[in-house]
Amino acid sequence: MTLDTTVGARHLARYGQEWWRSAVIYQVYPRSFADANGDGMGDLPGITSRLGSLAALGIDAVWLSPFMRSPQKDAGYDVSDYCDVDPLFGTLADFDDMLTRAHELGLRVLVDLVPNHTSDQHRWFQAALASEEGSPERAFYHFKDGRGASGDLPPNNWVSMFGGPAWTRTTNPDGTPGQWYCHLFDSSQPDLNWENPKVEEAFEAILRFWLDRGVDGFRVDQPHAMGKAEGLPDHPDVERAGAGFIEGEASPPMWFQDSVHPIFRKWRKILDSYPGERAMCGEAYVLPLSFMALWVRPDEFHQTFNFRFLDSEWKPEILFNSINESFEAFDGVGAPSTWVLSNHDIIRHATRMGGVQGRPTASDGIGPNDPQPDRELGLRRARAATLFVLGLPGSTYLYQGEELGLPEHTTLADEFRQDPTFYRTSGKRVGRDGCRVPLPWESGLGAANGFNRTGQAWLPQPEIYAEYARDRQEGVAGSTLELYKHGLATRRRLGLGEGSFDWAPEFVSENSLGYRNGDILVVHNFGHEPIALPAGEISASSLHGMTSGHDLVADQTVWLRIS
CATH class of the missing domain: 3.90.400.10 (Oligo-1,6-glucosidase; Domain 2)
Structure with a gap:
C-alpha cells in the first residue's frame, strides 16, 4: 500500500496564541478520581487533595465531568440543579476551594455543561x-x-x-x-425545547453563574442534539440509522439543526466578555469534519472533540486520512485540531489496542463473557499511540488514569453495573462502567488502592489495578507515568502543541507513519520488522532505554530531533 503524501495535509506553526489552541486538558471523572471522606464516591475535596499530582504531570487544564446536583441516574449527566454541587461531591465552598487551588498551581478549570436535557427531577x-x-x-x-x-x-x-x-x-x-x-437518552433525561427563548435565558444565567465563580470555560455535552426539526417529524431512515445518522446524508430531525448556531454565538459573546481567555469545547459528534467545522467558526465554539480521530482504528491508512481531514477542516476555519484516545464513554485505549473483538462500537464495553484483550500488547501500543498523539500540534485531551496505563475493567460483574445502557438493553450492551472505575493511587492501601482510606468504591477495582497504582510508577524509569511526564515536558519545551505539521514521505507506508513538527520527526512502526531511522537525537521513545542509533521496532514510537 502506498499513501499519496502529495495530497497530505500541512499545518503552519502558530506560536504565542491563545492557551486553548495547544493545551493539554486532563479529564477528571469526579466520582472515580479521589475520595476524601471515604464513602466510596470521589468528591471535590478529593480532587483538591490530588491537584498537585496533576500539576506535576505537566498538564495545562482540568475538565471536570458533571458534579452538579443530580439524582445520578446517568452519572450526573441528568442535572437537577445547574447552580449547585451534588452533596455526593461536596458543596459550592468545596468547589471554590478546588478552583482556587487549581489556579494557584497554574491549572485552568473547565466544567461540564449539559444543555440538551435535564433530570426529570429538575x-x-x-x-x-x-x-x-x-x-x-x-x-x-x-x-x-x-x-x-x-x-x-x-x-x-x-x-x-x-x-x-x-x-x-x-x-x-x-x-x-x-x-x-x-428524551434522546434515558427516560430520566427529558430534552429541553431550545426553540423557547426562556430556555436560552435560563442557560445564559447558568453560564454567568460559573464564569463569575472563576471557571475558565465549559465542555458542552451533546450540543448537536439541542435543536430539533420543526414539528418533530419521523426519522426518515431509522431502520438504517437507529438513534444516529448516516454520514454524508441529510441530517436527521434530532441532530445537527442549524437553529443551534445562534445559541452558541450568544454563548461565545458571553465568554468573550470575561477576562482571561475563557474557552468552550463542544462534544459535537458531527461527521464529516468539514461539517463539524461549522461548530468552531471564529464566533462559536473555541474547539470541538475530534471524533473522527477518536474513532479511527490504529492503522496507518485510517490515521493518515483522519489526520489529513482534521487539519484541512479545522485549519479552514482557524480552529485548532484536537486529539484524544480515551474518555469516560469508550473502552480505554490500553485495552482497545490489545485486541477488542465483536464490539460494534468502542462505547459498548467488554464483559467477563467476552474475549479478553491482550494486556501487555495493549499497553505497549497505547504508550506508542500516546507519544504519537502528543507530537501533533493542537490541543490534546487525556482521560484520568491513562497516564498509569490503566486497562478497562473487563470482568466487572453485572451486579455492580450502573450505566443506563446496560438496563435499557437488558444487558445486551454492558455499557461504559468498565472505563469509569476508581483510580489506584497507592498500591495496597485498602481494597481501592488509595482511592480513599476505607477501601469502599462505587465500582470495584479489578485486582490487577494494584500493579498500576501511581506510587508504584512515580520516579520509576520506564513506567507509563514517567513516559507521560517526559512526553508532556518535552512537548511543552519544544512548543510542539503550537508547532507545524508535514508528513515525512519516507515513513508513510503500510508499515509506518511519520510526520515532522519543526525539527522533530515522529515515527511509529505498525509492522513486524525493524525500521531504520536517520541519524539524530532521540527526544522521546515509547520503549524505555532507547537513546540513539537503534532501529524502530514493532509498536514503537519515537521523537527524533534531526540536526
Whole structure:
C-alpha cells in the first residue's frame, strides 16, 4: 500500500496564541478520581487533595465531568440543579476551594455543561408535569400527544441512544394517560425545547453563574442534539440509522439543526466578555469534519472533540486520512485540531489496542463473557499511540488514569453495573462502567488502592489495578507515568502543541507513519520488522532505554530531533 503524501495535509506553526489552541486538558471523572471522606464516591475535596499530582504531570487544564446536583441516574449527566454541587461531591465552598487551588498551581478549570436535557427531577420538569397541556411550563420541554386513536403510540419513531423509544408517556393527576415527552437518552433525561427563548435565558444565567465563580470555560455535552426539526417529524431512515445518522446524508430531525448556531454565538459573546481567555469545547459528534467545522467558526465554539480521530482504528491508512481531514477542516476555519484516545464513554485505549473483538462500537464495553484483550500488547501500543498523539500540534485531551496505563475493567460483574445502557438493553450492551472505575493511587492501601482510606468504591477495582497504582510508577524509569511526564515536558519545551505539521514521505507506508513538527520527526512502526531511522537525537521513545542509533521496532514510537 502506498499513501499519496502529495495530497497530505500541512499545518503552519502558530506560536504565542491563545492557551486553548495547544493545551493539554486532563479529564477528571469526579466520582472515580479521589475520595476524601471515604464513602466510596470521589468528591471535590478529593480532587483538591490530588491537584498537585496533576500539576506535576505537566498538564495545562482540568475538565471536570458533571458534579452538579443530580439524582445520578446517568452519572450526573441528568442535572437537577445547574447552580449547585451534588452533596455526593461536596458543596459550592468545596468547589471554590478546588478552583482556587487549581489556579494557584497554574491549572485552568473547565466544567461540564449539559444543555440538551435535564433530570426529570429538575424543578422545570416537575413544574411541567404539574401544569396543563400547552402551558408555559411544558414549553420548556417537548411534550406532544401520542399517535393512534387513543394516543397510545409515541409521537414519532425516534429511538433513544441508550436503547428503546425516545418517548415516555406521562400520567395525569387523575390517573389517566397523558402526553408524551421526548428524551434522546434515558427516560430520566427529558430534552429541553431550545426553540423557547426562556430556555436560552435560563442557560445564559447558568453560564454567568460559573464564569463569575472563576471557571475558565465549559465542555458542552451533546450540543448537536439541542435543536430539533420543526414539528418533530419521523426519522426518515431509522431502520438504517437507529438513534444516529448516516454520514454524508441529510441530517436527521434530532441532530445537527442549524437553529443551534445562534445559541452558541450568544454563548461565545458571553465568554468573550470575561477576562482571561475563557474557552468552550463542544462534544459535537458531527461527521464529516468539514461539517463539524461549522461548530468552531471564529464566533462559536473555541474547539470541538475530534471524533473522527477518536474513532479511527490504529492503522496507518485510517490515521493518515483522519489526520489529513482534521487539519484541512479545522485549519479552514482557524480552529485548532484536537486529539484524544480515551474518555469516560469508550473502552480505554490500553485495552482497545490489545485486541477488542465483536464490539460494534468502542462505547459498548467488554464483559467477563467476552474475549479478553491482550494486556501487555495493549499497553505497549497505547504508550506508542500516546507519544504519537502528543507530537501533533493542537490541543490534546487525556482521560484520568491513562497516564498509569490503566486497562478497562473487563470482568466487572453485572451486579455492580450502573450505566443506563446496560438496563435499557437488558444487558445486551454492558455499557461504559468498565472505563469509569476508581483510580489506584497507592498500591495496597485498602481494597481501592488509595482511592480513599476505607477501601469502599462505587465500582470495584479489578485486582490487577494494584500493579498500576501511581506510587508504584512515580520516579520509576520506564513506567507509563514517567513516559507521560517526559512526553508532556518535552512537548511543552519544544512548543510542539503550537508547532507545524508535514508528513515525512519516507515513513508513510503500510508499515509506518511519520510526520515532522519543526525539527522533530515522529515515527511509529505498525509492522513486524525493524525500521531504520536517520541519524539524530532521540527526544522521546515509547520503549524505555532507547537513546540513539537503534532501529524502530514493532509498536514503537519515537521523537527524533534531526540536526
